[in-house]
Amino acid sequence: MAERQLRVCALYPDLMNIYADRGNLLLLERRCRWRGIDFSLGACGLGERLDPDSADIYYIGGGQDRDQKLCAYDLAELKRDDLHAAAARGAVILAVCGGYQLLGHSYQLGDETLPGTGLVDATTVRADGPRLIGNVAIEVELEPGARRVLAGFENHGGRTHLGVAAQPLGRVLRGHGNNGHDHREGVRAGNVIGTYLHGPLLPKNAWFADWLIASALQLERPLMPLRDELEDAAHAEARQAAGV
DSSP states (O other): OOOOOOEEEETTTSSSSSTHHHHHHHHHHHHHHTTTEEEEEEEEETTOOOOSSSSSEEOOOOOOHHHHHHHHHIIIIHHHHHHHHHHHHTTEEEETTTTHHSSSSSSEOOOOEOOOSSSSEEEEOOOOOEEEEEEEEEEEEEEETTTEEEEEEEEEEEEEETTTTTTTSSSEEEEEETTTOOOOOOOOOOEEEEEBBSSHHHHHHHHHHHHHHHHHTTTTTTOOOOOOOHHHHHHHHHHHHOOO
């Protein structure tokens, strides 16, 4: 019997899942099972209250504008306070692309301003210019002195700008990042992480999935290593595609 269990809650999995986001959830499940860590996956959709104690990782993927709008108002009206409570107790919140845009204060989409969760000091504006598309690599420092590379794919029309109180997830090595100008990508506030990297993100960066698992479970010892030949090859290919 597994000694530990990783509980994951996917928010709006039927609406916010246009960039193979299920691949992120699948990789978390497999890497837990391979180590003898039990895994449970729940969901919280439109009109449902969120239990801030029900999961170790809360996950929000990307969606089309119409679906993202529905989720933005639902988050603001029903789930905002509970997400803040989950973050305050140390749960991991991972938001990718459209989900990332809803972590901040607001998302200006044409004439409409969508409310954000306010989990991070950031705002996003849909730009009139071209979408920011392509392979991307960023340098991150999740632990002091330990710099690693995250690689993935970005495709977003929004430009995200971090406030003075916000820290980026990483520094852009190749690609556009948050807005194509300031060389910053994503956001990190403790265990709250937002990023535009998808494709999906975790199968290309298995080491990052392990960091999320260890952080969510608040482990004192490193996770048991796995044979990661295929995972390492996927990461190397993603880096090569980004030119890093």
